[in-house]
Amino acid sequence: MGKRPAYSNLCKAIEAGHFVFTGELEPKKILDLSEIIESSKEMIKTKRIIAANVTDGPQGDAYMSSLIPSYIIQRDAGIEAVWQVAVRDRNRVALFGDVIAGAYMGLKNILVLTGDHTALGDNKKARPVYDIDSTQFCELLSKIIDDGTDYEGNEISGGKVEMNYGCVANPNAVGEYMEPEILKVGRKVEQGIDFIQTQTAFDIDVAKEFINELARFNVPILLGIFPMKSHGIAWYFDNYIPGVSVPKDLLKALKSAEKDNKGNKPAKYAALDKVNVEFFKPFIKEIKENSKASGVHCMAVEYERLFIPLLGEYPEYAKGFY
Amino acid sequence: MIITQQKDINEIYEMIKPYSKILIAGCDGCNQPPRSINEAKVLGQLLELKAKTEGKALIWKAITILRQCDDRIAATTVRPFLDDYEAIVSLACGLGVVMMNKIADKILTYPAQNSMFGGVQNASENDFIQYCETCGDCLLGVTGGVCPIAGCAKHLNNGPCGGTVDGLCEVGGYTRPCAWIEIYKRLKKFDRLDLFTKYRPARDYRSATSPSFIVINKTYTNEEEKKKEEKK
Ligand code: SF4
Numbered sequence: 001m002g003k004r005p006a007y008s009n010l011c012k013a014i015e016a017g018h019f020v021f022t023g024e025l026e027p028k029k030i031l032d033l034s035e036i037i038e039s040s041k042e043m044i045k046t047k048r049i050i051a052a053n054v055t056d057g058p059q060g061d062a063y064m065s066s067l068i069p070s071y072i073i074q075r076d077a078g079i080e081a082v083w084q085v086a087v088r089d090r091n092r093v094a095l096f097g098d099v100i101a102g103a104y105m106g107l108k109n110i111l112v113l114t115g116d117h118t119a120l121g122d123n124k125k126a127r128p129v130y131d132i133d134s135t136q137f138c139e140l141l142s143k144i145i146d147d148g149t150d151y152e153g154n155e156i157s158g159g160k161v162e163m164n165y166g167c168v169a170n171p172n173a174v175g176e177y178m179e180p181e182i183l184k185v186g187r188k189v190e191q192g193i194d195f196i197q198t199q200t201a202f203d204i205d206v207a208k209e210f211i212n213e214l215a216r217f218n219v220p221i222l223l224g225i226f227p228m229k230s231h232g233i234a235w236y237f238d239n240y241i242p243g244v245s246v247p248k249d250l251l252k253a254l255k256s257a258e259k260d261n262k263g264n265k266p267a268k269y270a271a272l273d274k275v276n277v278e279f280f281k282p283f284i285k286e287i288k289e290n291s292k293a294s295g296v297h298c299m300a301v302e303y304e305r306l307f308i309p310l311l312g313e314y315p316e317y318a319k320g321f322y
Numbered sequence: 323m324i325i326t327q328q329k330d331i332n333e334i335y336e337m338i339k340p341y342s343k344i345l346i347a348g349c350d351g352c353n354q355p356p357r358s359i360n361e362a363k364v365l366g367q368l369l370e371l372k373a374k375t376e377g378k379a380l381i382w383k384a385i386t387i388l389r390q391c392d393d394r395i396a397a398t399t400v401r402p403f404l405d406d407y408e409a410i411v412s413l414a415c416g417l418g419v420v421m422m423n424k425i426a427d428k429i430l431t432y433p434a435q436n437s438m439f440g441g442v443q444n445a446s447e448n449d450f451i452q453y454c455e456t457c458g459d460c461l462l463g464v465t466g467g468v469c470p471i472a473g474c475a476k477h478l479n480n481g482p483c484g485g486t487v488d489g490l491c492e493v494g495g496y497t498r499p500c501a502w503i504e505i506y507k508r509l510k511k512f513d514r515l516d517l518f519t520k521y522r523p524a525r526d527y528r529s530a531t532s533p534s535f536i537v538i539n540k541t542y543t544n545e546e547e548k549k550k551e552e553k554k
Contacts, residue, residue, distance in 0.1 A: 088476075092524060114483040117475055117493045128476065135480035136524040151524060170484045177489065180482060180506040180518070187480050187521045199484065242496060243487035 004146065004194060007162040008108035009080045009321040010051045011194055014220045018317040019288050020295030021046075022082060022197075022222060023307075024053040025073065027064040033072050035302070040077030042304035047316035049307065051080040051109060053197075053297065057089065060121025067098055071105040078322050082166075082197075083107050086115025091131035092140060096150045099141065103161040110165040111197060112137050112188075134167065135184075138191035141165045146192070166195035171210035171223070172243045182213050189217040197297050200226040202247055204286055211291045220294035223287055227276040227310065229303040231255045250279055269305070277309050284310070323352040323443065324415040325450040326435035334365070335372045337432040338409055342379065344369070345407040346434075347400065347422065348386035349414035354443060354450060357413035357435065359386040365413065365434060383407065390418025397425040404428060439472075458529030464517045466508030473501030479522040481505075 006012040013020050023043045025036050043049040052073060056066040070081035083102055090098065099110065114134045118126040132140065132151075140151050145163055148156050167188045173181035185196060196219055201207035207223055214221050228234040228246070231254040238246040257271035287293050300306055338344050346369075348362035362384035373380035383406075387399045390412060400410070400422070410431040412419045422431035439452035455472040461479070462469060471477050475493035481502030485492030489503040509518045 114476060114478070114485075116485060119475070119493045130476045130478070131527070132524045133476070133478040133480050134483070135521060139521075139523060168484060173486075177486070177503065179510075180503060183506075183515070183519050184480065184482065186519060190521055242492065 004164065004192065005162075006164065006194075008051070008164045009318075010082065010109050011164045011220075013050050013317060013321055014195070014294045016317075018050075018295075019314065020222070020317075021049045021311055021314070022051045022053060022295065022297045023049045023304075024055065024297070024299045024301050025069065026055045026058065026301050027066065027069040028061075029063055031064075033069055036069055037073060037076050039302060039304055040073040040079045043307065044077060044079050044322060046304075046307045046311060047319040048311045048314050049079070049298075050318045050321060051082050053082040053084055053111060053299075056084040056086045056113065056115065057121070058116065060088070060116040060118045060123075062121065062123045062126075067102055067105075067107075070102065070107050074106060080109065080321075081107055082109040082111050084111045084113055085137070086113040087130060087132055087134055087137050088113075088115030088118065088128050091129050092136075092151050095132070095137060095140060096144065099144055099163075100156060100161060103144075103163055108163055110141060110163060112141070112165055112167045112193075135187045135191060138165070138167060138188045138193055142192040164194035166197050166222075167193050168199060169196050169210070169214060170199045170243070171201040171207050172199065174206060178210070178213065185214060186217065189219055193219060195220045195222060195294070197222045198224045200224045200244055200299060202226075202244070202250070204283055207287065208291050211287070211293050215292040221292065222295045222297040223291075223293045224297045224299060225280055225283065227280055227298065227300045227303060227306050228254060229272060229276075229300070229306070231258050247279075250275070253279075273306055273309055276306055280310055323354045323441065324417070325438045325441040325452075326353050326355075326357060326413075326415050327438055328357075328365075328413075328435055329433070331368050331372060334411065334432070334434050335369055338369065338380075338411060341408040343381040343407045344383075345400070345403050345410045346382055346384045347390065347410055347412050347414070347431075348384065349390045349412070349418050350386055351389035351391060351414065351418070353413075353415050353418075353435075354441075359384060362386060362413055365411065369411075387414075387418075390414035391421050393421060393425050396421055400426050457525075458534070459525055461522070464520070464522070465505045466512065466514065466517070468501055468504045468508055470501050470505060473499075473504070478502065479525060 006015045043052055054066045054070040057063045066084050070083040073079055074081055112134050118128045143149050145161050169185045170181055211221055234246050234251055234254050253275040257275050261268035261271050284296050346362040346366050348358040350358050366382040366384050370380045388395045390396050404426055409429050411434050412422050412431050413434050415437040419431055419433045441450045441452045444451050452472045454469055457471045482500055486500040490496040491498050491500045506518055509515055
């Protein structure tokens with residue numbers, strides 16, 4: 001298959017050779033998008049965040065569908081969305097319908113996800129869909145974008161869907177579990193993904209080894225990182241997100257940052273930010289300088305104040321794209 | 323075998339509440355754990371007790387049927403009792419309950435079981451396990467004999483998903499094996515990772531989403547063969 005043109009700012013920036021940064025937004029059980037729009041505007045102000053992921057019912061929870069917030073942040077804040085779409089809740093008919101609706105509204109990036117099972121979410125009795133899996137969704141997207149058809153080959157009229165799409169990969173699949181993970185990504189590469197975005201990594205050696213393995217596919221890779229704005233979040237992540245552990249030292253440092261500055265909010269924030277910057281700044285630098293990654297996906301949800309301290313030394317490449 | 327679980331006694335009692343004489347029918351077919359004459363008897367006793375607490379007398383009879391899912395066997399077994407009872411409670415799987423409603427169509431048959439899945443008895447693991455979902459499009463030839471439809475919580479054709487940790491599945495609190503890691507290990511063992519790597523396109527769900535039936539051919543004629551020979 002020939003390479004698909006870069007339709008999105010994200011893919012154009014990668015193609016232009018920039019080391020890119022993306023952010024993350026999480027529409028929850030809400031009817032008010034003002035905070036999400038505010039966060040998006042903060043991302044724009046950094047001039048270094050090229051696009052924002054909009055999550056689709058993470059952990060299987062029933063949240064606002066990602067389609068509308070993805071559109072709204074593009075319209076009201078001007079940042080490009082990486083629209084996350086899970087195959088958990090929609091069959092191939094609904095996925096197709098949503099994708100062309102998203103294309104009509106000017107969305108340019110899709111991140112394909114299987115989606116955490118409904119049994120993990122807040123509506124556990126739901127029947128999950130999984131009509132097609134994430135790899136088959138990749139095939140569907142290639143048909144929509146490259147052939148202008150649905151899965152069965154029925155044509156779309158009235159225009160061309162100009163989108164890029166990516167898949168996720170899990171750097172925490174280590175040891176004997178790495179090979180199936182890499183082979184699985186390979187199937188998606190075969191279907192025509194434009195980029196790979198990884199889950200969170202905390203161990204620099206593990207991250208670099210994983211990127212090294214993925215590099216064989218010659219597809220841009222964004223490494224996921226997860227700065228934590230409170231010790232509580234870090235603790236939750238460490239205990240409740242299986243397969244990922246937050247380094248003990250980092251946990252400890254976040255804890256004392258909070259403890260030492262009890263009752264003094266600005267000082268507490270400054271101390272927490274310092275811990276994150278001290279951990280993630282060298283991490284990002286190492287990834288940029290000594291791995292084949294094309295950028296970093298920063299899952300700092302509602303933690304925009306960290307962006308400049310963390311990314312301030314990188315070029316303001318993104319402003320030409322907004 | 324079809325694996326069933328008995329419904330809550332209150333739920334069964336609610337169904338039979340309007341009746342004073344019921345027939346309780348076990349099934350000696352494939353359902354597991356056993357739901358035969360003894361289980362039918364125990365259910366009768368429980369329902370009688372429950373009725374007593376409400377000040378009602380319940381007349382019941384327990385029988386068992388060789389296979390409730392076979393119309394001829396079920397009909398001949400149950401026919402002698404039909405005029406004496408107002409309703410039937412079946413201990414068979416859903417197949418048996420539907421069949422009983424068809425063959426004994428003067429009265430209603432109620433289910434005492436929830437049909438869980440078609441499964442196997444794996445004594446070494448002390449479990450009933452669903453190894454096949456009778457999906458109508460068997461993939462076992464490309465998955466090393468491990469079923470990703472029955473074994474994977476998301477029915478993935480191209481797994482594993484991101485939810486697997488150390489070979490275990492995110493559904494069920496990381497206690498059950500991830501089918502796709504099992505598939506990977508099996509195929510690796512037999513040096514057939516080519517099968518693992520291969521993309522499997524979207525399934526045709528027509529066989530699984532509409533009522534299924536297969537016509538068993540009961541007639542044979544040699545007429546066509548004769549015609550062919552005549553042509554020669
Ligand atoms: S962890 Fe494995 S078995 Fe469980 S849903 Fe994911 S691929 Fe399927």
